[in-house]
Amino acid sequence: MGRFNIKKHDTFIDMTPMSDVMVLLLTFFMLTSTFVKKEPVKVNTPGSVSEIKIPDRNILTILVEQNGKIYMTMDRKGDLMSTLESISERYGLTFSRQEIHEFGELSAFSVPIEQLSALLQLPADRREGYMSSEANKGIPCDSTDNQFKDWVQCAKEVNPSLKIAIKADAQTPYKVIKNIMNSLQDIKENRYNLFTSLRKVEPVD
Amino acid sequence: MITKQKKKVVRVDFTPMVDMMMLLITFFMLCTSLIKPKTMEISMPSNKDDLNEEQQNKVKASEAITLLFDKDNKIYYYEGIPEINTLKETSYDDNGLRQFLLKRNINAIQKVKKLREKYEASLTGDAFQEKQAKSKFDKEVEKIRGEKGVPNVIIKGVDEGTYENLIRCLDEMQICDIGKYVIVPIDDFDKDMIAYYKEHGNAAPAE
Numbered sequence: 001m002g003r004f005n006i007k008k009h010d011t012f013i014d015m016t017p018m019s020d021v022m023v024l025l026l027t028f029f030m031l032t033s034t035f036v037k038k039e040p041v042k043v044n045t046p047g048s049v050s051e052i053k054i055p056d057r058n059i060l061t062i063l064v065e066q067n068g069k070i071y072m073t074m075d076r077k078g079d080l081m082s083t084l085e086s087i088s089e090r091y092g093l094t095f096s097r098q099e100i101h102e103f104g105e106l107s108a109f110s111v112p113i114e115q116l117s118a119l120l121q122l123p124a125d126r127r128e129g130y131m132s133s134e135a136n137k138g139i140p141c142d143s144t145d146n147q148f149k150d151w152v153q154c155a156k157e158v159n160p161s162l163k164i165a166i167k168a169d170a171q172t173p174y175k176v177i178k179n180i181m182n183s184l185q186d187i188k189e190n191r192y193n194l195f196t197s198l199r200k201v202e203p204v205d
Numbered sequence: 206m207i208t209k210q211k212k213k214v215v216r217v218d219f220t221p222m223v224d225m226m227m228l229l230i231t232f233f234m235l236c237t238s239l240i241k242p243k244t245m246e247i248s249m250p251s252n253k254d255d256l257n258e259e260q261q262n263k264v265k266a267s268e269a270i271t272l273l274f275d276k277d278n279k280i281y282y283y284e285g286i287p288e289i290n291t292l293k294e295t296s297y298d299d300n301g302l303r304q305f306l307l308k309r310n311i312n313a314i315q316k317v318k319k320l321r322e323k324y325e326a327s328l329t330g331d332a333f334q335e336k337q338a339k340s341k342f343d344k345e346v347e348k349i350r351g352e353k354g355v356p357n358v359i360i361k362g363v364d365e366g367t368y369e370n371l372i373r374c375l376d377e378m379q380i381c382d383i384g385k386y387v388i389v390p391i392d393d394f395d396k397d398m399i400a401y402y403k404e405h406g407n408a409a410p411a412e
Binding site for chain 2: 016018019022023025029032034035036045046049052064165168169170171172177181182184185190191192194195196197199201
């Protein structure tokens with residue numbers, strides 16, 4: 001009896017080129033990108049024609065939320081910790097080793113220094129909520145109580161090569177910015193960077 | 206005698222590899238940012254330095270232009286020493302403030318433009334040379350921007366203005382090649398001028 005001999009089709013797809021492309025893409029992404037740093041607030045920076053890039057390290061970022069609340073952060077954990085030690089001396093406060101360590105882990109902070117240890121005692125996932133709540137006024141920066149100035153000063157003492165960069169929301173009232181600029185001027189920090197996003201303008205004739 | 210070797214097909218299945226790559230790429234795409242934020246460098250005059258006090262006074266001289274930004278994205282300017290009715294209104298768009306500043310600073314802008322053309326023509330593609338040319342170009346632009354004849358600009362703003370207003374003003378300085386500008390707090394007379402302008406326009410004050 002004859003049998004039909006069904007020819008088996010081989011359905012093997014060669015994945016090698018696909019894999020090649022993938023490796024290329026992966027390499028591209030790994031080399032060109034930088035990791036997104038977690039920021040506690042969303043800030044829309046205003047557009048500007050300036051194309052200066054932000055320095056890679058040693059920056060003290062001053063985040064200003066739309067409502068004027070000031071956050072501060074530094075890119076090096078060690079700096080953060082020593083700054084806290086230095087400022088606690090100035091204010092006559094003491095922080096435990098544990099608290100100082102916890103402080104180094106914060107992505108950014110925005111509380112008056114009196115409330116700092118309360119903040120550090122909260123579990124890590126509730127800190128952000130505490131800082132963004134209405135009740136929290138952020139780092140005070142006005143003529144009566146200017147802790148912001150002391151923070152910047154201490155940070156500069158800890159790391160003199162620190163660069164100051166202000167990242168404020170486009171709609172922040174000028175009043176807040178003026179206070180910040182005046183405070184920086186008071187401590188003779190006259191050169192700093194302002195975060196902007198790129199805006200294209202035709203060159204003038 | 207020739208021995209016939211049996212050909213073995215060596216085919217490796219790359220599918221799992223591709224799967225893994227996909228995962229990695231997705232991870233990198235989601236967790237990283239490609240655009241580096243840009244910044245603007247600013248240098249403010251010192252509060253206490255005596256030398257800078259002198260410089261500040263220089264800027265206050267009669268040929269200065271003063272920009273006043275108000276709330277609701279309004280902007281005014283005046284030239285020289287103000288009277289109550291010398292305020293003029295302008296806008297942030299290309300036909301407003303830009304045109305005015307361009308007219309006032311046409312010499313410097315032409316010079317910078319010529320320099321930029323020369324610089325762009327001189328680019329050879331060699332990274333080292335380009336870097337040198339760039340720093341030389343920047344230095345020369347800086348010099349032109351600080352030359353005599355370039356207007357001094359004083360930027361003032363009301364508390365209700367926004368950060369964006371300030372940045373726009375600083376931006377115009379850069380676009381119009383003005384190197385000498387200061388940001389100073391607003392005084393009462395400026396506020397009076399704005400109030401007067403809103404009520405009477407440029408009409409001469411009644412005696």
